[in-house]
Amino acid sequence: MSSDRVFERRIVSKRRTSANLEDAPEKQCPNGWASVVAAASAAAASSSSSSRPKTAVAKNLQQRPTPFQPHPDSNCDWFFKVMVLGDSGVGKTCLLVRFRDDTFLGGNYISTVGVDFRNKIISVDDSKVKLQIWDTAGQERFRSVTHAYYRDAHALLLLYDVTNKVSFDNIRAWLSEIRDYAHEQVVIMLIGNKADCSSNDRMVKRDEGEQLAKEYSVTFLETSAKSGLNVEIAFMSVARELLFKKTGIEKKGSFNVQEYVKEQTKTNCPACSTT
Numbered sequence: 001m002s003s004d005r006v007f008e009r010r011i012v013s014k015r016r017t018s019a020n021l022e023d024a025p026e027k028q029c030p031n032g033w034a035s036v037v038a039a040a041s042a043a044a045a046s047s048s049s050s051s052r053p054k055t056a057v058a059k060n061l062q063q064r065p066t067p068f069q070p071h072p073d074s075n076c077d078w079f080f081k082v083m084v085l086g087d088s089g090v091g092k093t094c095l096l097v098r099f100r101d102d103t104f105l106g107g108n109y110i111s112t113v114g115v116d117f118r119n120k121i122i123s124v125d126d127s128k129v130k131l132q133i134w135d136t137a138g139q140e141r142f143r144s145v146t147h148a149y150y151r152d153a154h155a156l157l158l159l160y161d162v163t164n165k166v167s168f169d170n171i172r173a174w175l176s177e178i179r180d181y182a183h184e185q186v187v188i189m190l191i192g193n194k195a196d197c198s199s200n201d202r203m204v205k206r207d208e209g210e211q212l213a214k215e216y217s218v219t220f221l222e223t224s225a226k227s228g229l230n231v232e233i234a235f236m237s238v239a240r241e242l243l244f245k246k247t248g249i250e251k252k253g254s255f256n257v258q259e260y261v262k263e264q265t266k267t268n269c270p271a272c273s274t275t
């Protein structure tokens with residue numbers, strides 16, 4: 001794959017009338033779900049039959065009663081595919097839902113099976129950017145399914161749970177998988193989620209996250225899907241970086257994502273955002 005190909009998916013026309021579903025993946029399957037469900041079902045079938053979780057689609061249907069509802073023409077300028085990765089239970093689905101719908105999925109925790117996605121159109125300066133955000137199952141037994149989706153991702157949000165040291169220790173293994181399966185130009189952001197937790201529950205210090213991110217030269221942020229802390233900033237930073245990678249050279253501008261995150265988060269204090 002040429003190094004620039006991953007950024008070459010500018011949307012030219014959005015005239016998709018009845019098929020114009022906001023949550024349908026670009027050019028992947030007509031109704032936006034079939035291939036995803038098939039892959040997830042196959043993985044679930046081949047895995048252990050005990051305590052089999054609900055499928056990604058079932059999980060999605062519970063949250064959104066009308067997933068096939070058509071949406072008006074989006075008329076966006078850019079399209080980027082973002083994947084959310086990390087151990088099971090770190091809060092990937094909750095982060096995505098917080099960003100997309102500004103709500104928190106409390107209550108019973110349903111583990112994701114295979115992959116699932118949602119779209120959100122955001123404004124970045126004078127451009128409309130469509131982010132297609134793919135939620136992945138954190139459970140080991142679905143890795144072979146999720147690996148297949150790494151390849152054409154423009155950005156990866158790699159999550160750990162600040163109350164779960166194992167999820168942090170596994171980040172190195174995740175980064176190694178990313179090196180094996182993702183595009184070499186992919187934008188990576190390391191995220192310590194559940195920053196709303198009390199200091200007693202916290203098992204990973206912010207400094208440790210920052211240090212690891214520095215070691216791998218990736219951007220770092222602590223978020224809370226529960227309180228909303230830094231969730232918007234995480235996705236906006238990634239969108240800005242992707243846009244800069246695509247257009248910055250032409251505009252002869254400069255964009256430093258670390259500086260942007262620092263600037264955007266300087267008034268945010270996790271301890272003050274605990275709910």
Ligand SMILES: Nc1nc2c(ncn2[C@@H]2O[C@H](COP(=O)(O)OP(=O)(O)OP(=O)(O)O)[C@@H](O)[C@H]2O)c(=O)[nH]1
Binds near residue numbers: 086106112193226
């Ligand atoms: N306190 C707190 N709890 C959270 C936060 N984000 C998620 N949770 C809780 O953590 C649990 C797991 O959240 P999910 O978003 O389903 O986790 P996931 O990473 O998608 O898990 P898999 O689908 O198994 O890969 C749920 O009980 C959530 O309510 C957060 O920011 N703060």
